Amino acid sequence: MKTQLPLPRLTAALGLLLAGATLLTPSARASEGTVIAKPGGAPIATELPLEVAVLTKAPNVPPPIGRKHPAKVVVNLEVKEVTQRLADGVEYTFWTFGGEVPGLFIRVREGDVVEFHLNNHPSSKMPHNIDLHAVTGAGGGAASSFTAPGHSSQFTFTALNSGLFVYHCATAPVPMHISNGMYGLILVEPKEGLPPADREYYVMQGDLYTQGATNESGLQAFDNVKAMDERPTYVVFNGSVGSLVGDKALQAKVGEVVRLYFGVGGPNLTSSFHVIGEIFDRVWTEGGMKHVQENVQTTMVPAGGSAIVEFKVEVPGTFILVDHSLSRAFNKGALGMLKVTGPENRRLYSGKEIDEVYLGQQSAAGSAASTREAQLVAQKAEAIAKNPEIANITKDIQLERGKKVFLSACFACHLQEGQGLPGVFPPLAGSDYLKADKERAVRTVLKGLSGPITVNGKPYNNVMPPQEFTDDQVADVLTYVMNSWGNASGSVSSDEVKRIRRAGQ
Amino acid sequence: MWRSPQTSTSSRDSERLAKISGSLFKPMFSRHHHLSAAFALTLAVSAIAGRADHTVPSAPAGMVVIPAGNYAPLIRTKDEPPSVPVAAYYLDERAVTNAEFLDFVRAHPKWQRSRVSPLFADVGYLAHWASDAELGPFAPAAAPVVRVSWFAARAYATWTGKRLPTTAEWERTAAAGFTSTNGATEPGFPAYALVWFSKPTPDTLPSVGLGRPNFYGARDLLSLVWEWVDDFNTAMVSGESRGDTGLERTLFCGAGAAGARDLTNYPAFMRAGLRSSLRASYVVPNVGFRCAQSVSP
Numbered sequence: 001m002k003t004q005l006p007l008p009r010l011t012a013a014l015g016l017l018l019a020g021a022t023l024l025t026p027s028a029r030a031s032e033g034t035v036i037a038k039p040g041g042a043p044i045a046t047e048l049p050l051e052v053a054v055l056t057k058a059p060n061v062p063p064p065i066g067r068k069h070p071a072k073v074v075v076n077l078e079v080k081e082v083t084q085r086l087a088d089g090v091e092y093t094f095w096t097f098g099g100e101v102p103g104l105f106i107r108v109r110e111g112d113v114v115e116f117h118l119n120n121h122p123s124s125k126m127p128h129n130i131d132l133h134a135v136t137g138a139g140g141g142a143a144s145s146f147t148a149p150g151h152s153s154q155f156t157f158t159a160l161n162s163g164l165f166v167y168h169c170a171t172a173p174v175p176m177h178i179s180n181g182m183y184g185l186i187l188v189e190p191k192e193g194l195p196p197a198d199r200e201y202y203v204m205q206g207d208l209y210t211q212g213a214t215n216e217s218g219l220q221a222f223d224n225v226k227a228m229d230e231r232p233t234y235v236v237f238n239g240s241v242g243s244l245v246g247d248k249a250l251q252a253k254v255g256e257v258v259r260l261y262f263g264v265g266g267p268n269l270t271s272s273f274h275v276i277g278e279i280f281d282r283v284w285t286e287g288g289m290k291h292v293q294e295n296v297q298t299t300m301v302p303a304g305g306s307a308i309v310e311f312k313v314e315v316p317g318t319f320i321l322v323d324h325s326l327s328r329a330f331n332k333g334a335l336g337m338l339k340v341t342g343p344e345n346r347r348l349y350s351g352k353e354i355d356e357v358y359l360g361q362q363s364a365a366g367s368a369a370s371t372r373e374a375q376l377v378a379q380k381a382e383a384i385a386k387n388p389e390i391a392n393i394t395k396d397i398q399l400e401r402g403k404k405v406f407l408s409a410c411f412a413c414h415l416q417e418g419q420g421l422p423g424v425f426p427p428l429a430g431s432d433y434l435k436a437d438k439e440r441a442v443r444t445v446l447k448g449l450s451g452p453i454t455v456n457g458k459p460y461n462n463v464m465p466p467q468e469f470t471d472d473q474v475a476d477v478l479t480y481v482m483n484s485w486g487n488a489s490g491s492v493s494s495d496e497v498k499r500i501r502r503a504g505q
Numbered sequence: 506m507w508r509s510p511q512t513s514t515s516s517r518d519s520e521r522l523a524k525i526s527g528s529l530f531k532p533m534f535s536r537h538h539h540l541s542a543a544f545a546l547t548l549a550v551s552a553i554a555g556r557a558d559h560t561v562p563s564a565p566a567g568m569v570v571i572p573a574g575n576y577a578p579l580i581r582t583k584d585e586p587p588s589v590p591v592a593a594y595y596l597d598e599r600a601v602t603n604a605e606f607l608d609f610v611r612a613h614p615k616w617q618r619s620r621v622s623p624l625f626a627d628v629g630y631l632a633h634w635a636s637d638a639e640l641g642p643f644a645p646a647a648a649p650v651v652r653v654s655w656f657a658a659r660a661y662a663t664w665t666g667k668r669l670p671t672t673a674e675w676e677r678t679a680a681a682g683f684t685s686t687n688g689a690t691e692p693g694f695p696a697y698a699l700v701w702f703s704k705p706t707p708d709t710l711p712s713v714g715l716g717r718p719n720f721y722g723a724r725d726l727l728s729l730v731w732e733w734v735d736d737f738n739t740a741m742v743s744g745e746s747r748g749d750t751g752l753e754r755t756l757f758c759g760a761g762a763a764g765a766r767d768l769t770n771y772p773a774f775m776r777a778g779l780r781s782s783l784r785a786s787y788v789v790p791n792v793g794f795r796c797a798q799s800v801s802p
Contacts, residue, residue: 081705093703122790123706126775127782148782149789172774211696221703224771
């Protein structure tokens with residue numbers, strides 16, 4: 001965006017410029033060179049505190065500016081042509097800003113005067129330049145920065161507009177220069193800064209056109225026919241397939257606010273940027289600073305455009321960044337990961353609660369298929385039961401699960417060691433009442449028990465409420481009780497519980 | 506393999522036929538184009554037969570002849586004609602080598618590295634040579650000479666009794682494919698022309714003359730180094746490739762490269778871009794040159 005001031009503001013700005021100029025003595029003007037007026041603000045001379053910009057490789061972002069005043073910021077960016085991995089087994093000669101795709105991230109403050117040095121490495125084949133969308137001026141700096149291999153150019157601009165801006169090479173043929181990796185982001189922070197975020201990351205999408213098919217190995221050359229037809233062989237985040245997965249995934253902790261500075265270099269495709277499993281709490285759409293949209297699922301980012309998305313991560317897990325034009329994500333590389341660690345929050349997200357066979361209309365009970373399946377299941381159960389090794393493991397598993405059930409409910413009355421409370425709650429450890437009748441034990445858990453009973457010769461008269469357990473839980477907890485604290489009286493299966501439950505209804 | 510310009514040879518056509526037939530049996534040929542030898546021979550013979558119409562004297566040693574024809578500039582203004590006639594000329598088959606340039610600086614010490622005027626060559630002139638008159642490991646004798654300014658290239662050409670080719674001459678030669686005057690219509694050729702760009706410049710350049718000869722017999726035009734042309738500074742592409750309509754001349758593109766003849770010819774755009782990024786005193790690690798000569802008037 002280039003400044004389009006409404007007429008009154010423009011006039012005011014010009015007025016300020018003139019006023020500012022008249023305040024300076026001729027000698028001051030001569031020594032300071034240009035005097036730059038910021039609409040609505042005081043004129044800014046170029047004699048400002050000097051800073052050298054911190055530039056970062058994706059996915060990292062330079063720290064917030066923090067300054068409350070403008071500065072003269074020197075940016076040194078080296079253009080280099082480098083051969084590196086595009087996908088496994090696939091190499092590509094990228095043309096880069098800073099040896100990286102996307103180019104190094106630049107962060108300045110609204111009103112800063114930026115002295116830009118573009119250095120084209122002597123090993124480059126091509127002349128290159130840079131068009132920063134943050135520049136208000138012809139070509140965005142391109143004409144002033146056209147640089148032969150082994151040469152260096154300098155130009156200066158004032159960052160008039162806050163926002164997240166794309167920069168790119170604008171040398172003919174432009175689509176090839178961009179496709180080969182010549183794009184990046186420059187963030188012009190508003191004067192008041194941005195709200196704090198716990199994590200800030202830099203992700204940029206680009207489309208590539210190789211002479212070989214997708215994943216064809218070897219050093220691949222650019223294919224201008226595919227580029228003109230807009231048929232990319234790769235659509236990638238941060239310069240290569242898999243740049244943000246596995247060990248290289250973005251990281252965050254539960255409860256943190258994650259902010260992504262997302263840009264699209266293109267040259268051709270618009271991105272439907274989406275993070276699977278998250279909703280963007282806030283989106284600075286199109287990289288502008290004025291309007292923040294909330295609760296966005298997918299934000300559209302044009303080629304040569306950007307967006308800032310922000311969300312608080314509430315639950316742990318791996319969240320997938322995609323271009324939701326999904327063939328690009330699935331087949332061409334537009335996929336990244338955000339790994340969030342920390343405690344689960346089952347209220348927000350349960351994880352998988354049930355996984356069972358669903359037969360649907362196609363396979364009604366009694367059909368040949370379901371009969372056959374039932375036979376096979378029975379056969380499997382029998383085989384397991386006959387194999388002592390597996391049977392023991394099955395029982396061990398049951399004991400562990402049963403202990404959990406016991407500690408979640410039963411221990412409140414029967415106490416941790418099943419000893420009970422004399423005269424009030426009967427014991428389970430060494431209980432003759434328990435050992436005498438397994439079915440009664442199951443019914444007791446399912447339906448509860450009240451009235452007088454005798455356990456180990458002592459009378460009890462109390463009320464035990466029915467337990468709201470699943471069949472599995474009843475089987476597990478009774479197996480645990482019947483094999484703990486000196487008890488050794490076999491086990492209860494889920495099928496037995498089911499049968500008894502049905503019989504009692 | 507390299508024949509110096511001073512060596513004399515037999516008649517132009519028999520040399521050319523021998524060269525083309527010989528190249529048929531180089532593995533490169535069939536690997537790149539899968540033409541059967543018989544088919545390729547037919548093409549080669551018919552190419553020679555077709556060229557019998559041109560009444561052009563045979564080329565000096567080490568040069569190839571490019572018959573008169575038309576050149577359609579990549580970029581032109583509305584006022585300029587879509588194509589311009591180009592007279593017949595001779596062009597070096599290969600780029601000038603380090604060894605040849607060494608002969609030149611020995612004959613003209615003012616072009617040696619330590620003596621060259623800074624007006625005519627920037628810092629870095631012949632920087633990869635071991636010394637003023639010694640090539641060393643980074644400048645193999647048969648590799649193309651690079652890091653030479655336009656002034657130096659021009660002085661060399663004059664020394665050999667030749668000149669630098671014009672943009673029109675160079676581009677007309679480079680527009681040919683392997684089997685015709687128009688590479689753009691040869692299957693696979695446009696893609697081939699982009700392959701060089703996918704490879705970074707090696708630290709030490711390979712020898713000249715290893716590339717497959719194009720239709721005219723010139724080698725390495727699209728596969729070794731950039732080359733100076735006499736009128737490089739008329740390319741006039743500003744750094745801003747999309748908006749050059751606003752300049753004092755209607756130079757380039759504008760509104761989506763509207764002034765360009767062939768928007769699909771990416772290599773030609775890149776050459777135009779490179780030329781316009783240069784100044785005559787620049788020395789660049791992958792810019793060399795070859796010489797041309799007019800067919801006597």
